[in-house]
């Protein structure tokens with residue numbers, strides 16, 4: 001039976017593990033050994049990982065793969081990808097190779113603004129509040145100077161603060177809606193620090209503001225950045241003459257282009273399909289976001305909100321034929337950092353960023369958008385030609401074999417067998433059964 005515990009956070013790592021294994025596991029030694037098996041033998045490195053989060057008991061590995069041959073704005077990249085799902089890295093690599101011979105990916109950062117809000121309640125006269133806001137605005141900016149001065153030197157800082165009336169949604173609800181430029185940082189901590197200072201200044205000055213009547217007070221509810229960043233937007237595109245889409249022997253370039261565009265259009269209008277379509281895009285995006293130590297929850301939340309911005313959840317990519325040229329593109333909001341967060345701490349993140357030629361945040365936005373577009377291209381290409389299972393299951397074969405604990409001899413025979421046979425879970429079970437019967 002499980003039990004609760006008080007003061008768990010104050011226990012040492014080994015005492016935490018003792019409590020966990022005593023409370024939840026039948027085979028306590030096994031559980032302990034599994035946790036310890038994943039500790040790094042370099043104690044300093046392990047301590048670094050322990051201190052990334054709280055109550056750390058072990059490390060949770062994900063594979064780090066690489067997808068080479070990405071030509072982005074005429075520069076070659078090998079893209080690092082941290083992901084658990086088979087076939088994603090292969091698919092990205094295949095798409096990169098395909099576009100390498102067709103001009104590569106062209107990208108552009110459209111905008112880099114981020115948003116933060118102080119949410120507050122006020123039940124007095126709106127004109128009075130507006131006058132107060134205009135009066136206090138320079139002070140809101142002035143009192144954040146110690147936070148913003150270095151960011152301003154880098155070309156960033158606070159761009160705008162607006163007072164927003166939200167009383168149609170909730171009685172008495174207003175916002176200070178602020179816009180920021182955070183250069184190479186994702187900016188969450190910078191923005192939150194500015195917002196909390198705005199809130200302090202706003203409340204303090206309101207208490208001293210003579211024009212407010214006795215009931216016209218301001219109650220701060222919260223101050224927090226928004227992960228919805230529709231004005232931190234990047235575009236990536238591929239294009240080529242329709243006839244050049246000729247790598248698949250079963251379909252002409254023109255038919256391929258038309259079927260591809262149909263598939264994208266379906267995802268534009270049909271939410272059930274759009275979610276899966278975008279999941280495929282996020283296979284690429286999340287993997288690079290993770291490998292470069294960025295906040296994938298922030299990216300995911302922002303991207304899906306953007307996909308639903310017109311009131312229907314829709315495709316993040318689009319495609320068309322323009323005068324015989326096939327064009328396929330993505331526009332996506334990405335608040336990323338190449339400074340701050342884990343970027344200078346996690347050794348594999350540092351390595352990944354070096355592999356990417358130490359990009360600025362803007363460059364990383366473009367690389368990540370390309371990974372999403374490439375992933376979507378690979379998935380759609382499979383979906384409209386062979387079907388997804390052929391390639392995906394080919395890559396997944398190793399996982400199935402490992403589930404059955406096959407030995408090296410069995411593995412090599414089954415890999416050969418499935419070079420010419422379709423992989424399904426039951427086909428692997430049958431082939432393994434036959435093989436084991438034969439060798440008895």
Ligand SMILES: CC(C)(COP(=O)([O-])OP(=O)([O-])OC[C@H]1O[C@@H](n2cnc3c(N)ncnc32)[C@H](O)[C@@H]1OP(=O)([O-])[O-])[C@@H](O)C(=O)NCCC(=O)NCCSC(=O)C[C@@](C)(O)CC(=O)[O-]
Nearest residue numbers: 087088090091093094097276277280378379382388391392
């Ligand atoms: C899986 C492939 C690439 C096989 O494709 P293939 O044609 O059998 O591969 P190939 O053996 O002919 O190799 C061609 C190239 O593919 C890459 N490649 C090939 N194999 C490997 C490998 N082992 N390791 C690394 N890279 C590999 C690599 O670039 C290679 O070139 P090379 O390196 O030889 O010069 C293809 O079928 C494909 O792209 N499939 C799509 C897979 C996919 O999208 N997976 C995502 C998971 S499914 C999902 O979550 C999303 C989805 C599908 O639901 C989204 C949606 O619905 O839109």
Ligand SMILES: NC(=O)C1=CN([C@@H]2O[C@H](COP(=O)(O)OP(=O)(O)OC[C@H]3O[C@@H](n4cnc5c(N)ncnc54)[C@H](O)[C@@H]3O)[C@@H](O)[C@H]2O)C=CC1
Nearest residue numbers: 154182183184185186187188189190295298337339340341
């Ligand atoms: N809702 C959300 O998304 C939230 C996310 N977070 C976390 O916050 C972290 C990201 O916050 P950040 O403020 O980006 O990181 P951070 O707190 O590590 O700050 C980065 C700092 O680096 C400095 N800097 C040096 N060179 C710079 C350059 N060229 N450009 C920009 N800044 C430069 C700046 O002082 C900047 O504030 C992530 O770990 C994220 O998970 C935290 C709270 C909420």
